[in-house]
Amino acid sequence: xxxxxxxxxxxxxxxxxxxxxxxxxxxxxxxxxxxxxxxxxxxxxxxxxxxxxxxxxxxxxxxxxxxxxxxxxxxxxxxxxxxxxxxxxxxxxxxxxxxxxxxxxxxxxxxxxxxxxxxxxxxxxxxxx
RNA sequence: CUUGCAGGAUAUCUUAUCGCGUCUCGCAUUUGCGGGAUGAGGAAAGUCCGGACACCAUAGCGCAGCAUAGCGGGUAACGCCCGUCGCCCAGACAGUCACUGUCAGGGUCGGACAAGUGCAACAGAAAGCAAGUACAGGUAAUGCUGUAGUGAAAUCAGGUAAACUCUAUGCGGUGAAACGCCAAGUAUAUCAACAUUUGAGGGUAGCGCGCCCGAGUUGAAGGGUUGGCGGAUAGAAUGUUGUGGCAACACAAGAUCAAGAUAAAUGAUAAGAGCCCUUUUGGGAUACAGAAUCCGGCUUAUUUCCUGCAUAAAAA
Numbered sequence: 001x002x003x004x005x006x007x008x009x010x011x012x013x014x015x016x017x018x019x020x021x022x023x024x025x026x027x028x029x030x031x032x033x034x035x036x037x038x039x040x041x042x043x044x045x046x047x048x049x050x051x052x053x054x055x056x057x058x059x060x061x062x063x064x065x066x067x068x069x070x071x072x073x074x075x076x077x078x079x080x081x082x083x084x085x086x087x088x089x090x091x092x093x094x095x096x097x098x099x100x101x102x103x104x105x106x107x108x109x110x111x112x113x114x115x116x117x118x119x120x121x122x123x124x125x126x127x128x129x
Numbered sequence: 130c131u132u133g134c135a136g137g138a139u140a141u142c143u144u145a146u147c148g149c150g151u152c153u154c155g156c157a158u159u160u161g162c163g164g165g166a167u168g169a170g171g172a173a174a175g176u177c178c179g180g181a182c183a184c185c186a187u188a189g190c191g192c193a194g195c196a197u198a199g200c201g202g203g204u205a206a207c208g209c210c211c212g213u214c215g216c217c218c219a220g221a222c223a224g225u226c227a228c229u230g231u232c233a234g235g236g237u238c239g240g241a242c243a244a245g246u247g248c249a250a251c252a253g254a255a256a257g258c259a260a261g262u263a264c265a266g267g268u269a270a271u272g273c274u275g276u277a278g279u280g281a282a283a284u285c286a287g288g289u290a291a292a293c294u295c296u297a298u299g300c301g302g303u304g305a306a307a308c309g310c311c312a313a314g315u316a317u318a319u320c321a322a323c324a325u326u327u328g329a330g331g332g333u334a335g336c337g338c339g340c341c342c343g344a345g346u347u348g349a350a351g352g353g354u355u356g357g358c359g360g361a362u363a364g365a366a367u368g369u370u371g372u373g374g375c376a377a378c379a380c381a382a383g384a385u386c387a388a389g390a391u392a393a394a395u396g397a398u399a400a401g402a403g404c405c406c407u408u409u410u411g412g413g414a415u416a417c418a419g420a421a422u423c424c425g426g427c428u429u430a431u432u433u434c435c436u437g438c439a440u441a442a443a444a445a
Contacts, residue, residue, distance in 0.1 A: 005148070010392080017392070046160090050392060061174095061419055066396095069149095073397050076148065104397070118427075 003074040011091055013052030020091045027117045029099025030102065032071070032110040039091050047083070049075055049092040057099060067096050070104055074111040081115045086122050 011017055016039075017041075024035035039047075051071045053064045071094055096102075 006396095023273085052392080062417095065419060069396050073148080077397085 004047075004077075005072060009046045010094050011048040011093065012034055016048075016091060017050055017093065020093050024091075024093065027114055028097070029110040029113040029117070031096060031102055032107065032114060033095040033097050034038040034114045034118065035095070037091050039064065039089050047090045047092070049079075049094065051094050051096075051098045063101060068103065070102060070107050071111075074108045078108065078111050078115060081112065082118065118121065 005024045008080055016064070024037040026033060026035045028034075049072075051068045053067045055064070058064045058067065073090075075094070
């Protein structure tokens with residue numbers, strides 16, 4: 001699988017975003033929080049991911065941009081962990097809940113542990129049903 | 130060498146791998162794949178002024194409100210910029226040194242107090258509504274007159290407008306979430322009130338007038354949408370040369386095209402060069418900060434340099 005992250009893999013619909021935020025299931029691996037939901041094939045072509053960084057915690061746009069880019073980069077480089085292990089399409093929402101500017105390593109570690117949790121949970125549910 | 134003042138430049142670079150937005154070419158015609166080009170700032174910030182542009186009526190009149198304030202110029206325009214006069218400030222230097230002179234500079238300074246209202250420390254009888262000390266003169270009598278005394282200023286006015294106010298000039302409102310169009314979709318359903326040229330209601334958002342639109346409007350209860358395209362990046366544009374001007378700037382010639390996103394691209398990793406520290410190995414630092422309709426300013430944040438000037442003389 002290629003390590004791409006184009007426009008159609010981003011969660012952009014206001015409606016879907018709000019829906020995921022309200023109804024999604026969540027995991028936390030500090031400093032990240034993952035909210036996700038399975039979505040029917042007919043609604044979206046690819047699994048989609050969106051990033052949120054609170055404006056209250058980071059007043060400067062430069063800091064927000066940096067965190068968003070770091071998270072997107074970590075997602076891009078590690079998303080194969082999910083899609084090589086689970087079927088289906090998802091909408092992800094990743095929140096940054098830390099208070100300081102993170103390094104790429106901490107974000108990547110948190111991302112991987114989030115994905116581990118997701119995979120175990122989803123696999124268990126599938127085998128149960 | 131130090132210090133002060135003013136002005137200007139700059140905001141690390143290269144390569145490799147992975148990746149993103151836009152444009153474009155080719156192949157597929159479906160969502161895509163491949164190649165090429167291009168992709169943050171001096172403040173992109175604060176949103177404080179001025180415009181362009183759009184809509185509101187074609188944006189009119191009066192009142193209210195706001196802004197500006199020597200003189201001259203620049204500009205599309207400005208509360209910005211340039212020049213200049215006065216005043217003030219701060220510093221340096223010199224001398225006959227509590228002062229004076231000269232000089233880099235800087236400024237929340239700059240219409241009117243003989244239109245009215247208000248305010249004014251100390252001193253003083255008194256600084257506009259109520260009075261008056263001493264001496265001299267004068268009177269029927271009296272602060273009636275002069276001088277002294279207080280003070281920057283004394284019945285005569287003066288000071289103060291960063292006091293109200295007056296004068297002159299300018300300003301209609303909203304703000305790209307403006308505005309125009311397309312697609313999808315619902316309900317030409319129900320009830321009530323008012324009205325249809327004798328005008329309901331609306332434009333109208335400081336108030337009033339005037340003007341315009343006008344056959345539907347308002348309320349109750351309920352239903353649907355919240356996608357896309359344009360606006361939107363070739364412009365009061367940039368830099369070069371020449372001419373005019375003390376300057377801001379203007380004109381002419383030829384040259385160049387330089388982000389256009391929308392839950393919002395411009396990034397990550399590695400190596401090297403450069404910078405700083407260290408004898409080397411090596412280590413370290415890299416500010417303020419992210420386009421959101423577009424321009425001209427102002428203000429604030431901030432890295433590292435350079436240049437000029439600072440009575441005269443000498444030196445760097």
